[in-house]
Amino acid sequence: MGAESAEPASTQTGAVFLSYASQDAQAAQRICAALRSAGIEVWFDQSELRGGDAWDRQIRERIHDCRLFIALVSAHTEARDEGYFRHEWKLAVERTHHMSEKKAFLVPVVIDDTRERGASVPDKLHEVQWTRLPGGHAPRAFVERIKHLLSSELSPLSAVSSATPGIGERVPASLQWKPLLLAVAALLILATAAYFWISKHSAVSVAFAPPPHSIAVLPFVNLSGDKEQEYFSDGLTEELLNSMAEIEGLQVAARTSSFSFKEHPDIVTVAHKLNVATVLEGSVRRSEHTIRVTAQLINAVTGFHLWSKTYDRDLGDVLKLQTEIATAVAGALKVTLLGDVSAKIELGGTRNPAAFDAYLRGLKLARIASATTPMQCREPIGAFSEAIALDANYALAYAYRALITWDCVTNSPQWLQRTNEAKARADAERAVELAPNLAEGYVALSWLEVGLLNLEAADQACARALILAPGNDRVLYNCSLLAAYLGHADTAISSARHGVALDPLNPLSHRALGDTLRYARRYREAIAAYAASIAVDPEQSAETYALRGITYYLVGNLPLAQSSCEARPDTFRIEWCKAVVYHRLGRLGDAAAALAKLKQLAGEAAAYQYAEIHAQWGDRKVALEWLERAMQLGDPGLVYTKTDPLLDPLRQQPRFQAVEQALKFPQ
Helix, strand or coil: CCCCCCCCHHHCCCCEEEECCHHHHHHHHHHHHHHHHCCCCEECCCCCCCCHHHHHHHHHHHHHHCCEEEEEECHHHHHCCCCHHHHHHHHHHHHHCCCCCCCCCEEEEECCCCCCCCCCCCHHHHCECCEECHHHCCCHHHHHHHHHHHHCCCCCCCCCCCCCCCCCCECCHHHHCCHHHHHHHHHHHHHHHCCCCCCCCCCCCCCCCCCCCEEEECCCEECCCCHHHHHHHHHHHHHHHHHHHCCCCCEECCHHHHHCCCCCCCHHHHHHHHCCCEEEEEEEEECCCEEEEEEEEEECCCCCEEEEEEEEEEHHHHHHHHHHHHHHHHHHCCCCCCCCHHHHHCCCCCCCHHHHHHHHHHHHHHHHHHCCCCCCCHHHHHHHHHHHHHCCCCHHHHHHHHHHHHHHHHHCCCHHHCCCHHHHHHHHHHHHHHCCCCHHHHHHHHHHHHHCCCHHHHHHHHHHHHHHCCCCHHHHHHHHHHHHHCCCHHHHHHHHHHHHHHCCCCHHHHHHHHHHHHHCCCHHHHHHHHHHHHHHCCCCCHHHHHHHHHHHHHCCCHHHHHHHHCCCCCCHHHHHHHHHHHHHCCCHHHHHHHHHHHHHHHHHHHHHHHHHHHHHHCCHHHHHHHHHHHHHHCCHHHHHCCCCHHHHHHCCCHHHHHHHHHHCCCC
16 A cells, blocks of 8 residues: 655655555554654555556655655565555665665564565565564554654664664674574564564553553443443442542543453553553442442553452442542552542542432433434433432532533534523532532533633633642543643643543544644644544544644645545534635635535534634635624634634734734633
8 A cells, every 4th residue: 555645745854654555554554653643754545546657656756755664564465466565665675776775764564473584575675674563553662763763864773783783774694694693683672672472362562661650440340230230330430540540649541541441351451552550450249238349459560469359338338438449559559648538539429329320320321422413411411410419419410410511502503502501600610619629620610611711710720620630531631622722832732641641542632632732833743643543543523534634734735634634424524624625725616615514514603613714715804704703602612713723814913813802811
C-alpha cells in the first residue's frame, strides 16, 4: 500500500514512509499511530490502491523525499511474489545507491514470527538491523529510536566498526554471513530496547515505565447469578476506582481504559497497555441485604499477589467498604496516607443502600444515553432523581443529574429552548452546597457556565475542580478543553496529556489532546493526537474525523483534509468540514451544497459554524453577520472565539473585536 503525506510534499521534512502489504493494514496502523502520537510525520495510506501513472509518480516522489523507509515484513509479504509493496521496496533500495554508506534509511520491521534468514526481501534489507514489533505494537523504545534517527544526519552507531547495529543501521560486511554473531547482536539489541514476545498469543513489550504507585482497577466480576445485576458490580468497581483516585500519591487508570478489559486478559497485557505497575481485580456477590467483595492486588511486572481479602458487609456499609479497600491497597503499595482519607472517599456519597443502587443504575443509563442520538435522557435522569428522593443529601447524585441534564439539553435539536437549564443549575449548585470539596459538583457547574458563556465563572469552577481532584479524568477532560478555549495553551495541553496518561484507551482523551493542540496552532501534533484517537476506535463518531480533516486543511494538505472529511457519513461536523475544504479545493458548488445540508441539520443552532465557514470562504461581511447572530442567540459555540484558527481572517475587524470583548474572556 502507498502512503499519504501529512502535508504538501514540498514542505515535508523528516517524514517516515510506511510500506506494507494490504493484509497487514491493522499492524501498520498501530505503528503509524505510535509514531504520530510522538509528533513524527508518517506517510501512510489506508485506502485501496488506486494505481495509474499519477499514483506511481506520487509514490516515487514520496519515497525520494522521505527521511526513513519502514518496510513491514510478515507472512503475508512472504506469501506474495507480487505486490505494490515490492515496488515500493525496490524504489527505496534504488534510492540507497545515491546515499552514504553511513546514512540510516531502511528500517525493516517484522510483525510476526517470520524469520529473517531466507526471507524474500531485497538484499539491502538483509544488510541492516531488523526490528520485531509483534502485531505492530510499537513500544516507547522503538519510537524514541526512530526519533533519534530522524534527528541525526548520521547515526552515531552506523559506522562499519559497530558490533551491535541499531534500528535501521547497516550490519558490517564481516557480520552479514555469520549467523551466530548476528544472533548475539540481535539479542543485545532486543535486550537494550526491551522488545520481546510475552506469549504466543499476546505480544506486548516490557519497554514501559509505569509510575511505582500506578494501578488499574479491572471490572469486578458479577457473581450474583443474575446478569441484570452487572450494573451493580460495574458501578461498585467505578466507585472504588474513584475512591483510589482520591488518595494522593496513587495514579489510577481511568474507567474507560480499565473497563476496556471486561473480558479480563492477562495481567501483563493490561499493565503494558495502561502503563501501570499493579492491577486490582475481584468479584462481587450481592444478596438482598448483604454484599461479599473479594479483591486481590497483583504486581504486574512479577505476577505475584501483593494483597488479597474478602469482605462481607451490609449494603448500607458500601461507603465504608470503599474506604477499607482503597486504604488497604495504598498500604500494600506503601503509599503514605495524608489527611483524612475516609472523608475524601466518602464525600458526597450515601449510606442508603436503595439510593446507592439507584445511583449506580443512573451511571449505567447515562453511559447508554451518551451513545444515542438524540440522547435518551429520561431514564438516567429518572434514576438519579430516585436516588435523590431516597437521600436528599446525596451530592454525587445531584452532580451527575446536573451533568446528564445539561448534556441532554445541549445535544438536543431543541437545545436553544433550554427548558432544563434552571434544573441543571440548581442541581450543580446543590451538589456544591452539600459537598464544597466535591470535584464533580464543580465540573458540573463549570460545564453549565461554559454553555451559558459565563466564562469567568466557568474558569473559576474548573480551577477549583483541578485543585480538588487533579487525577480525575472527567475533570482533566473538561478543564483542559476550557483552558484551550480561554487561550491558556500550556495548561490545556498539560492537562490533556495527563488525561491521555490516565485514560490511554479512551478515544475522547486523545481527541481532547488534539483539540488543545489545534487551538494552540500546533497542527502536526494535533493530527497525531486525532490519529491516535482513531486508532483506539476507528468506528467512533464522525467528529474526530472532521476535526482531523480541518487540521489537515489548516496545514495545507487538502487531499488528506478531503479524505478525512469524507471518511464518515453525513453529520453536522462532516458537513461543516466539507463546506470549508471543498471551497478551498475550488469545488464551490459542493461547498455550497455542504453548507445547505448543514443548515438543514441544525438551522440557526449552528450560527457560529456558519461564521467559521464564511470566514474561510472570504465572505467577511456574512461571517460577521453570523457571528453577531450567534451572540444574539447565546450560541455556546462562541466559547471557541478567542482561539479558533478558522476565525483568524476576522480578527482585525472592529465588529469581531466587539463580539470578543462582549464575551468577557478571563485573562
